[in-house]
Amino acid sequence: MTAKPCLFTSPSAFPNPQRLRLFLHEKGIADQFEEHVYDMSPGGEQRQWRHLKMNPWGETPTLRLADGSILSETAAIVRYLDQATPGRRIMGETPMDQGLDAMWDNRIWVHVLYRITTMFHVLHQGLGPKLELTHNPAWGEHCRKEALAHAGLVNQHLSDGREWMLGKDAPTFSDITLATAIAFSKFPVNATPLDERFEHLDAFWRRWQQRPAFQAAYADRNSGVTELDNPK
Amino acid sequence: MTAKPCLFTSPSAFPNPQRLRLFLHEKGIADQFEEHVYDMSPGGEQRQWRHLKMNPWGETPTLRLADGSILSETAAIVRYLDQATPGRRIMGETPMDQGLDAMWDNRIWVHVLYRITTMFHVLHQGLGPKLELTHNPAWGEHCRKEALAHAGLVNQHLSDGREWMLGKDAPTFSDITLATAIAFSKFPVNATPLDERFEHLDAFWRRWQQRPAFQAAYADRNSGVTELDNPK
Numbered sequence: 001m002t003a004k005p006c007l008f009t010s011p012s013a014f015p016n017p018q019r020l021r022l023f024l025h026e027k028g029i030a031d032q033f034e035e036h037v038y039d040m041s042p043g044g045e046q047r048q049w050r051h052l053k054m055n056p057w058g059e060t061p062t063l064r065l066a067d068g069s070i071l072s073e074t075a076a077i078v079r080y081l082d083q084a085t086p087g088r089r090i091m092g093e094t095p096m097d098q099g100l101d102a103m104w105d106n107r108i109w110v111h112v113l114y115r116i117t118t119m120f121h122v123l124h125q126g127l128g129p130k131l132e133l134t135h136n137p138a139w140g141e142h143c144r145k146e147a148l149a150h151a152g153l154v155n156q157h158l159s160d161g162r163e164w165m166l167g168k169d170a171p172t173f174s175d176i177t178l179a180t181a182i183a184f185s186k187f188p189v190n191a192t193p194l195d196e197r198f199e200h201l202d203a204f205w206r207r208w209q210q211r212p213a214f215q216a217a218y219a220d221r222n223s224g225v226t227e228l229d230n231p232k
Numbered sequence: 233m234t235a236k237p238c239l240f241t242s243p244s245a246f247p248n249p250q251r252l253r254l255f256l257h258e259k260g261i262a263d264q265f266e267e268h269v270y271d272m273s274p275g276g277e278q279r280q281w282r283h284l285k286m287n288p289w290g291e292t293p294t295l296r297l298a299d300g301s302i303l304s305e306t307a308a309i310v311r312y313l314d315q316a317t318p319g320r321r322i323m324g325e326t327p328m329d330q331g332l333d334a335m336w337d338n339r340i341w342v343h344v345l346y347r348i349t350t351m352f353h354v355l356h357q358g359l360g361p362k363l364e365l366t367h368n369p370a371w372g373e374h375c376r377k378e379a380l381a382h383a384g385l386v387n388q389h390l391s392d393g394r395e396w397m398l399g400k401d402a403p404t405f406s407d408i409t410l411a412t413a414i415a416f417s418k419f420p421v422n423a424t425p426l427d428e429r430f431e432h433l434d435a436f437w438r439r440w441q442q443r444p445a446f447q448a449a450y451a452d453r454n455s456g457v458t459e460l461d462n463p464k
């Protein structure tokens with residue numbers, strides 16, 4: 001028996017578990033959890049009863065604390081852990097910084113990452129019936145267009161020379177969401193590499209690759225992104 | 233000149249401004265803001281340069297503080313105001329309650345409210361080119377199906393007799409998002425009234441209608457929902 005809280009999660013190819021993993025390494029608490037990595041494709045292990053009884057939404061990541069309580073949804077788990085654990089506040093220190101980080105996270109998550117994720121699901125039909133079978137190429141191309149348009153606005157925000165979205169000396173949660181969006185944009189099915197289209201997103205992506213937290217979060221070599229899985 | 237912070241917002245027919253308005257009345261601070269209500273349809277005033285220079289995403293609500301700083305995205309504005317203003321914490325008091333509220337808000341926002349909003353935009357073509365012209369009825373029906381499936385899971389959560397999502401004696405932010413989702417589901421174009429399909433959502437909707445904060449938030453009689461705009 002272990003007293004460690006358990007994270008039910010997925011390989012680094014999957015964006016939401018990866019956002020949490022980047023947070024855990026940035027916060028310096030990744031070793032405080034037992035990680036159960038589901039085999040996602042094509043069986044959809046997280047949509048089977050054992051997981052659905054913990055989380056009826058069938059999503060990863062899901063956190064089970066030592067007392068048996070369950071918390072799911074990436075931003076919610078991060079919100080809890082960021083406050084309940086000592087260390088730098090990854091979601092912002094002051095109320096205004098927390099507001100600004102939530103603003104950028106929402107914009108990037110909704111209009112860039114979620115668009116790319118939806119594009120993936122409506123174009124790719126190989127994940128099986130537990131995960132997605134809705135085929136809608138027209139909506140996929142709409143999502144690609146939206147992701148590009150909004151990535152352009154994020155690129156504009158970074159064009160004043162700031163290293164991270166809030167202009168601080170370390171990344172916050174919105175930076176983590178943006179890094180994950182760039183990674184998933186490079187996934188072969190999506191094939192819309194944001195770092196190859198936007199100069200400041202390219203520099204941002206290279207900055208992340210230098211960070212030990214980033215290298216640790218992608219250490220499973222299972223991201224589906226060539227440069228992360230086969231580093232020079 | 234006023235020293236009050238200014239909210240750029242929309243009539244109560246629009247879900248995100250309405251979520252913020254419900255929060256302001258629940259928190260008891262609605263009178264601390266000057267509200268500039270845009271004429272949204274069909275001109276898309278919030279997508280014109282005057283607004284885009286404050287918020288390049290062209291969204292409402294947007295908050296301009298007395299010092300000129302700008303904050304946008306509903307959940308971000310609420311996050312800031314909930315911490316920066318005295319009173320009951322609408323997003324939860326403890327780190328775990330904040331996590332649970334964020335979990336339910338995310339589930340309800342993504343899988344119910346945002347699906348209904350997307351369905352609205354891809355089915356209805358009358359808002360003009362500034363707001364939406366993408367026509368995709370198949371995706372609209374997919375969104376309707378998803379909203380219904382996930383509303384069923386929320387209904388199941390409420391079936392143990394709890395009045396509000398977290399089982400406390402007052403609503404939190406996820407309850408506000410659920411109320412807004414039910415209201416927008418009843419909008420004529422959407423025509424998927426969740427309160428008429430799910431018993432516990434019906435009781436939840438009736439509970440909200442008794443709250444003074446809810447009555448104040450819909451006092452503009454401009455929600456597009458008959459029972460709110462013509463109360464008995």
